[in-house]
Amino acid sequence: MIFHESSVQTNQPSNNQTPPILSTYIPQITKKALYNQLADVYYLPPCDSKGVSKKYLEAVQNGTCFRIKTIELKRFLAELKPSQTKRSLHANKSEAFIKLTALLNEMGYKPLNFGEDYVPDSEWLFNVLRYIDRCNTSRLFEKELTPLGSNDTDSIKILKVKKNAEQTEVTRKGLTENKKFCEQITKVTELHRRLISRKAEADILSKILETMKKSIKTDQTAIDDEVRNIVIGEKVRGRNLEAMKDEEIAELNNMAYM
DSSP states (O other), rough: OEEEEEEOSSSSSSTTTOOOHHHHHHEEOHHHHHHHHHTTTTTTOOOOTOOOOHHHHHHHHHTOSSOOOOHHHHHHTSSHHHHHHHHOOTTTHHHHHHHHHHHHHHTTTTOOOOOOTTOOOHHHHHHHHHHHHHTTTOOBSOOSSSOTTTTTHHHHHHHHHHHHHHHHHHHHHTTOOOHHHHHHHHHHHHHHHHHHHHHHHHHHHHHHHHHHHHHHHHHHHHHHHHHHHHHHHHHHHOOOOOOHHHHHHHHHHHHOOO
16 A cells, blocks of 8 residues: 655644645556556557566566567568468477577567566567567577578577588588488478477476475475464463473473474
8 A cells, every 4th residue: 555645735824833744545556457558558468478467567667678569569560471470390488488588688678577487478479589580590480581691699690600501511412402311301300499399398397396396395384384383372272381391381492493
Protein backbone atom coordinates (compact mmCIF):
# COMPACT_ATOMS: atom_id res chain seq x y z
CA MET A 1 0.00 0.00 0.00
CA ILE A 2 1.52 3.35 -1.07
CA PHE A 3 0.63 6.71 0.44
CA HIS A 4 1.79 10.20 -0.27
CA GLU A 5 1.41 13.28 1.76
CA SER A 6 -0.25 16.41 0.45
CA SER A 7 -0.68 19.73 2.18
CA VAL A 8 -4.23 20.99 2.41
CA GLN A 9 -4.69 24.76 2.78
CA THR A 10 -7.60 25.83 5.00
CA ASN A 11 -9.38 29.10 4.34
CA GLN A 12 -8.25 30.67 7.62
CA PRO A 13 -5.31 28.93 9.28
CA SER A 14 -5.22 30.05 12.91
CA ASN A 15 -2.15 31.03 14.91
CA ASN A 16 0.14 30.25 11.96
CA GLN A 17 -0.25 26.52 12.64
CA THR A 18 0.97 24.03 10.04
CA PRO A 19 -1.92 23.01 7.77
CA PRO A 20 -3.21 19.47 8.43
CA ILE A 21 -1.72 16.56 6.47
CA LEU A 22 -4.03 14.09 4.77
CA SER A 23 -2.94 10.66 3.58
CA THR A 24 -4.19 9.82 0.11
CA TYR A 25 -4.26 6.19 -1.06
CA ILE A 26 -2.73 5.64 -4.49
CA PRO A 27 -3.77 2.22 -5.87
CA GLN A 28 -1.02 0.17 -7.50
CA ILE A 29 -1.65 -0.91 -11.08
CA THR A 30 -2.18 -4.66 -11.48
CA LYS A 31 -0.03 -6.86 -13.69
CA LYS A 32 -2.93 -7.40 -16.12
CA ALA A 33 -3.65 -3.68 -16.40
CA LEU A 34 0.04 -2.89 -16.92
CA TYR A 35 0.31 -5.63 -19.55
CA ASN A 36 -2.69 -4.30 -21.48
CA GLN A 37 -1.27 -0.79 -21.32
CA LEU A 38 2.13 -1.85 -22.67
CA ALA A 39 0.74 -4.30 -25.25
CA ASP A 40 -0.86 -1.38 -27.06
CA VAL A 41 2.65 -0.17 -27.90
CA TYR A 42 5.19 -2.98 -27.53
CA TYR A 43 5.37 -6.54 -28.84
CA LEU A 44 5.08 -8.76 -25.76
CA PRO A 45 4.83 -12.49 -25.06
CA PRO A 46 1.35 -13.64 -23.96
CA CYS A 47 0.44 -12.35 -20.50
CA ASP A 48 0.43 -15.87 -19.04
CA SER A 49 3.73 -16.81 -20.71
CA LYS A 50 6.48 -18.02 -18.40
CA GLY A 51 8.66 -15.14 -17.30
CA VAL A 52 6.13 -12.40 -17.98
CA SER A 53 6.05 -11.09 -14.42
CA LYS A 54 5.14 -7.64 -13.19
CA LYS A 55 8.85 -7.01 -12.69
CA TYR A 56 9.49 -7.79 -16.36
CA LEU A 57 6.65 -5.52 -17.46
CA GLU A 58 8.01 -2.68 -15.32
CA ALA A 59 11.39 -3.14 -17.03
CA VAL A 60 9.67 -2.87 -20.42
CA GLN A 61 7.85 0.24 -19.24
CA ASN A 62 11.09 1.83 -17.99
CA GLY A 63 13.08 0.82 -21.06
CA THR A 64 15.68 -1.12 -19.07
CA CYS A 65 15.28 -4.30 -21.13
CA PHE A 66 14.92 -5.18 -24.81
CA ARG A 67 11.65 -3.99 -26.29
CA ILE A 68 10.30 -3.43 -29.78
CA LYS A 69 7.17 -1.67 -30.92
CA THR A 70 4.40 -3.96 -32.12
CA ILE A 71 3.80 -2.01 -35.31
CA GLU A 72 7.49 -2.19 -36.25
CA LEU A 73 7.77 -5.95 -35.77
CA LYS A 74 4.46 -6.73 -37.47
CA ARG A 75 5.42 -4.59 -40.46
CA PHE A 76 8.73 -6.46 -40.68
CA LEU A 77 7.06 -9.89 -40.51
CA ALA A 78 4.36 -8.91 -43.01
CA GLU A 79 7.00 -8.27 -45.66
CA LEU A 80 8.51 -11.76 -45.32
CA LYS A 81 7.56 -14.85 -47.27
CA PRO A 82 6.58 -18.00 -45.31
CA SER A 83 9.84 -19.63 -46.41
CA GLN A 84 11.79 -16.80 -44.77
CA THR A 85 10.28 -17.47 -41.34
CA LYS A 86 10.46 -21.27 -41.61
CA ARG A 87 12.47 -22.73 -38.77
CA SER A 88 15.31 -25.19 -39.18
CA LEU A 89 14.81 -28.85 -38.38
CA HIS A 90 14.88 -29.54 -34.61
CA ALA A 91 14.90 -25.83 -33.69
CA ASN A 92 13.39 -25.32 -30.24
CA LYS A 93 12.70 -22.38 -27.98
CA SER A 94 15.47 -23.25 -25.52
CA GLU A 95 18.09 -22.87 -28.24
CA ALA A 96 16.33 -19.75 -29.55
CA PHE A 97 16.39 -18.22 -26.09
CA ILE A 98 20.11 -18.92 -25.58
CA LYS A 99 21.10 -17.62 -29.02
CA LEU A 100 18.84 -14.57 -28.92
CA THR A 101 20.29 -13.65 -25.53
CA ALA A 102 23.83 -13.93 -26.92
CA LEU A 103 23.03 -11.99 -30.11
CA LEU A 104 21.39 -9.11 -28.24
CA ASN A 105 24.47 -8.80 -26.05
CA GLU A 106 26.85 -8.99 -29.00
CA MET A 107 24.91 -6.43 -31.04
CA GLY A 108 24.66 -3.95 -28.17
CA TYR A 109 20.97 -4.32 -27.37
CA LYS A 110 19.55 -4.33 -23.86
CA PRO A 111 18.97 -7.79 -22.31
CA LEU A 112 15.69 -9.71 -22.47
CA ASN A 113 15.33 -9.52 -18.68
CA PHE A 114 14.03 -13.08 -18.32
CA GLY A 115 15.64 -15.48 -15.86
CA GLU A 116 17.54 -18.40 -17.36
CA ASP A 117 14.88 -20.77 -16.08
CA TYR A 118 12.00 -18.65 -17.40
CA VAL A 119 11.97 -19.14 -21.16
CA PRO A 120 9.07 -17.15 -22.65
CA ASP A 121 6.61 -17.99 -25.43
CA SER A 122 8.06 -19.82 -28.44
CA GLU A 123 6.33 -17.73 -31.14
CA TRP A 124 7.46 -14.48 -29.50
CA LEU A 125 11.05 -15.73 -29.26
CA PHE A 126 11.32 -16.82 -32.88
CA ASN A 127 9.65 -13.67 -34.21
CA VAL A 128 12.06 -11.46 -32.28
CA LEU A 129 15.01 -13.68 -33.26
CA ARG A 130 14.06 -13.44 -36.94
CA TYR A 131 13.97 -9.64 -36.61
CA ILE A 132 17.39 -9.53 -34.92
CA ASP A 133 19.11 -12.39 -36.75
CA ARG A 134 18.68 -11.46 -40.40
CA CYS A 135 21.91 -13.19 -41.44
CA ASN A 136 20.76 -16.40 -39.75
CA THR A 137 23.88 -16.72 -37.62
CA SER A 138 21.79 -18.77 -35.18
CA ARG A 139 21.14 -21.38 -37.90
CA LEU A 140 17.58 -21.63 -36.55
CA PHE A 141 15.91 -20.60 -39.82
CA GLU A 142 15.99 -22.18 -43.26
CA LYS A 143 17.02 -18.96 -44.98
CA GLU A 144 18.99 -15.81 -44.32
CA LEU A 145 17.39 -12.44 -45.08
CA THR A 146 20.61 -10.47 -45.46
CA PRO A 147 23.74 -11.90 -47.10
CA LEU A 148 26.74 -12.51 -44.88
CA GLY A 149 29.27 -9.72 -44.96
CA SER A 150 26.79 -6.89 -44.48
CA ASN A 151 27.34 -7.01 -40.74
CA ASP A 152 30.60 -7.27 -38.83
CA THR A 153 29.63 -8.90 -35.53
CA ASP A 154 31.91 -11.69 -34.30
CA SER A 155 29.24 -14.35 -34.85
CA ILE A 156 28.79 -13.36 -38.47
CA LYS A 157 32.55 -13.26 -39.11
CA ILE A 158 32.93 -16.78 -37.66
CA LEU A 159 29.97 -18.10 -39.65
CA LYS A 160 31.30 -16.57 -42.88
CA VAL A 161 34.74 -18.15 -42.43
CA LYS A 162 33.19 -21.50 -41.57
CA LYS A 163 30.88 -21.53 -44.59
CA ASN A 164 33.66 -20.47 -46.96
CA ALA A 165 35.95 -23.19 -45.60
CA GLU A 166 33.28 -25.86 -45.98
CA GLN A 167 32.40 -24.78 -49.51
CA THR A 168 36.05 -24.60 -50.60
CA GLU A 169 36.83 -28.06 -49.23
CA VAL A 170 33.84 -29.72 -50.87
CA THR A 171 34.48 -28.01 -54.22
CA ARG A 172 38.21 -28.82 -54.12
CA LYS A 173 37.51 -32.52 -53.67
CA GLY A 174 34.84 -32.53 -56.36
CA LEU A 175 32.28 -33.96 -54.00
CA THR A 176 29.34 -31.79 -55.02
CA GLU A 177 28.49 -34.23 -57.83
CA ASN A 178 28.62 -37.26 -55.57
CA LYS A 179 24.96 -37.94 -54.72
CA LYS A 180 25.70 -40.42 -51.92
CA PHE A 181 28.15 -38.03 -50.31
CA CYS A 182 25.62 -35.19 -50.43
CA GLU A 183 22.99 -37.42 -48.79
CA GLN A 184 25.42 -38.39 -46.05
CA ILE A 185 26.34 -34.75 -45.42
CA THR A 186 22.65 -33.87 -45.19
CA LYS A 187 22.11 -36.68 -42.69
CA VAL A 188 25.07 -35.59 -40.56
CA THR A 189 23.87 -31.99 -40.66
CA GLU A 190 20.42 -33.01 -39.45
CA LEU A 191 21.87 -35.11 -36.63
CA HIS A 192 24.17 -32.27 -35.63
CA ARG A 193 21.25 -29.84 -35.56
CA ARG A 194 19.29 -32.23 -33.33
CA LEU A 195 22.29 -32.60 -31.01
CA ILE A 196 22.71 -28.83 -30.62
CA SER A 197 19.00 -28.41 -30.04
CA ARG A 198 18.89 -31.09 -27.34
CA LYS A 199 21.97 -29.68 -25.63
CA ALA A 200 20.32 -26.26 -25.45
CA GLU A 201 17.15 -27.76 -24.04
CA ALA A 202 19.14 -29.79 -21.52
CA ASP A 203 21.01 -26.63 -20.46
CA ILE A 204 17.75 -24.80 -19.72
CA LEU A 205 16.28 -27.83 -17.95
CA SER A 206 19.38 -28.13 -15.75
CA LYS A 207 18.93 -24.51 -14.66
CA ILE A 208 15.26 -25.17 -13.90
CA LEU A 209 16.29 -28.24 -11.90
CA GLU A 210 18.78 -26.21 -9.83
CA THR A 211 16.10 -23.63 -9.08
CA MET A 212 13.67 -26.36 -8.05
CA LYS A 213 16.28 -27.94 -5.76
CA LYS A 214 16.77 -24.60 -4.00
CA SER A 215 13.01 -24.20 -3.61
CA ILE A 216 12.68 -27.72 -2.20
CA LYS A 217 15.46 -27.05 0.31
CA THR A 218 13.78 -23.79 1.40
CA ASP A 219 10.41 -25.51 1.79
CA GLN A 220 11.94 -28.39 3.75
CA THR A 221 13.67 -25.96 6.11
CA ALA A 222 10.39 -24.14 6.69
CA ILE A 223 8.60 -27.42 7.44
CA ASP A 224 11.35 -28.52 9.86
CA ASP A 225 11.13 -25.19 11.68
CA GLU A 226 7.35 -25.44 12.05
CA VAL A 227 7.51 -29.04 13.26
CA ARG A 228 10.20 -28.08 15.79
CA ASN A 229 8.01 -25.25 17.06
CA ILE A 230 5.06 -27.64 17.42
CA VAL A 231 7.14 -30.16 19.37
CA ILE A 232 8.55 -27.48 21.67
CA GLY A 233 5.07 -26.03 22.19
CA GLU A 234 3.65 -29.42 23.16
CA LYS A 235 6.46 -30.09 25.60
CA VAL A 236 6.00 -26.73 27.28
CA ARG A 237 2.19 -26.71 27.20
CA GLY A 238 0.72 -27.06 30.67
CA ARG A 239 4.13 -27.25 32.32
CA ASN A 240 5.64 -24.79 34.75
CA LEU A 241 9.07 -23.84 33.47
CA GLU A 242 10.25 -23.25 37.02
CA ALA A 243 9.36 -26.84 37.88
CA MET A 244 11.18 -28.30 34.88
CA LYS A 245 14.58 -29.85 35.34
CA ASP A 246 17.63 -28.10 33.96
CA GLU A 247 18.17 -31.00 31.56
CA GLU A 248 14.68 -30.57 30.07
CA ILE A 249 15.13 -26.82 29.58
CA ALA A 250 18.51 -27.40 27.95
CA GLU A 251 16.90 -29.93 25.59
CA LEU A 252 14.23 -27.41 24.55
CA ASN A 253 16.88 -24.76 23.96
CA ASN A 254 18.85 -27.14 21.80
CA MET A 255 15.75 -27.98 19.76
CA ALA A 256 14.97 -24.31 19.24
CA TYR A 257 18.40 -23.62 17.73
CA MET A 258 18.87 -26.81 15.74
